[in-house]
Amino acid sequence: MHNKRILKYSFLFTVILFTYACNEAKFMQGKRTYDVMCGDCHMEDGSGVAKVYPELNAEKIATLIDDLPCIIRYGVNKPASLIKMPPNPSLLPVDITNIINYLCNDMHDLDREFTMVDIISSLNDCPKDSIR
Amino acid sequence: MIRYLICAISLICCISGCYTSDNTPLPVLGNPEIVGGDTIPHTIGPFSLLNQDSILITNASFSDHIYLSDFFFMHCPTICPKVKKQMLRVYDRYKDNPEIILVSHTLDPKRDTPDNLKTYAENLEINQDKWIFLTGKKEHIYDIKNDYFIAATEDPDAPGGIAHSGKIILVDKKGQVRSFAEGTDPKEVNQMMEDIDKLLKEYAQ
Numbered sequence: 001m002h003n004k005r006i007l008k009y010s011f012l013f014t015v016i017l018f019t020y021a022c023n024e025a026k027f028m029q030g031k032r033t034y035d036v037m038c039g040d041c042h043m044e045d046g047s048g049v050a051k052v053y054p055e056l057n058a059e060k061i062a063t064l065i066d067d068l069p070c071i072i073r074y075g076v077n078k079p080a081s082l083i084k085m086p087p088n089p090s091l092l093p094v095d096i097t098n099i100i101n102y103l104c105n106d107m108h109d110l111d112r113e114f115t116m117v118d119i120i121s122s123l124n125d126c127p128k129d130s131i132r
Numbered sequence: 133m134i135r136y137l138i139c140a141i142s143l144i145c146c147i148s149g150c151y152t153s154d155n156t157p158l159p160v161l162g163n164p165e166i167v168g169g170d171t172i173p174h175t176i177g178p179f180s181l182l183n184q185d186s187i188l189i190t191n192a193s194f195s196d197h198i199y200l201s202d203f204f205f206m207h208c209p210t211i212c213p214k215v216k217k218q219m220l221r222v223y224d225r226y227k228d229n230p231e232i233i234l235v236s237h238t239l240d241p242k243r244d245t246p247d248n249l250k251t252y253a254e255n256l257e258i259n260q261d262k263w264i265f266l267t268g269k270k271e272h273i274y275d276i277k278n279d280y281f282i283a284a285t286e287d288p289d290a291p292g293g294i295a296h297s298g299k300i301i302l303v304d305k306k307g308q309v310r311s312f313a314e315g316t317d318p319k320e321v322n323q324m325m326e327d328i329d330k331l332l333k334e335y336a337q
Contacts, residue, residue: 040209040210040211040213040214041209041213043213043214043217047217049213049216049217049220049256050220050255050256050257050258051255051256051257052213052216052252052255052256053213082206082248082251082252082255083206083207083252086209
């Protein structure tokens with residue numbers, strides 16, 4: 001009788017544990033880096049603040065996908081824009097890979113996954129003036 | 133029997149205690165001054181600043197409004213966007229209420245000129261009569277922030293060059309501070325909105 005109860009509870013506990021495990025972001029490291037490096041302005045849910053800090057919606061990510069490594073690494077420096085996105089020299093290719101995979105697969109459901117080799121080759125082709 | 137009675141009485145006290153505390157008005161925050169035997173509550177000192185349209189704004193401009201105040205600067209890369217996000221939440225909730233306005237002061241008047249603040253306000257997509265942006269002489273802004281209990285100091289090591297507090301301050305029509313919230317914390321801002329409702333009720337009576 002007593003054993004049965006223990007069994008019942010441990011089953012319940014396992015189910016709860018699995019539910020939580022499944023809810024975790026697939027690219028957890030990317031989420032952590034995003035929250036610290038990008039979340040202050042773009043917000044942790046990517047909702048941004050009106051036009052001041054742009055929302056990172058699925059459409060925008062999909063459109064900019066090829067430029068993302070350079071944007072994250074070198075920032076956005078349009079002369080007309082009031083608040084410029086700063087460059088992030090401290091982010092290594094591995095960090096940028098994690099962030100982009102997090103944006104594409106956890107924050108949004110774009111189902112695109114990049115390897116570090118992809119990202120490094122994109123970074124090598126960044127425009128030199130870094131004005132986008 | 134007596135034991136039950138005591139239990140019942142304390143229960144009633146507890147419940148009624150909760151109710152009365154909900155009806156108490158918001159406190160007037162800050163140290164009052166005692167002048168000639170009279171207690172004078174803390175109020176926001178005299179200020180004259182320019183808004184995003186370069187129009188002079190003084191204490192008298194707010195005498196018919198309760199207002200929410202925060203201090204920020206446009207190049208602030210850390211807490212300011214999150215505080216603005218929360219201010220935007222409050223704005224959305226009260227945008228049709230003529231009694232309340234939002235007031236954001238810049239801590240970086242050199243770069244945040246009225247023109248630049250105007251562009252910032254346009255990018256926030258808000259009604260600029262309802263949410264105004266103030267700039268002015270740096271010494272004056274850094275002086276007036278103390279009346280709002282805001283800590284801010286120029287610090288070359290801080291991101292963006294200024295270390296400052298992200299508190300949002302609620303000020304009543306007499307210029308008295310009635311409530312505050314940590315502007316980066318949505319839960320505290322929820323509480324702040326309850327306080328705003330309470331203050332609005334105070335004026336509705």
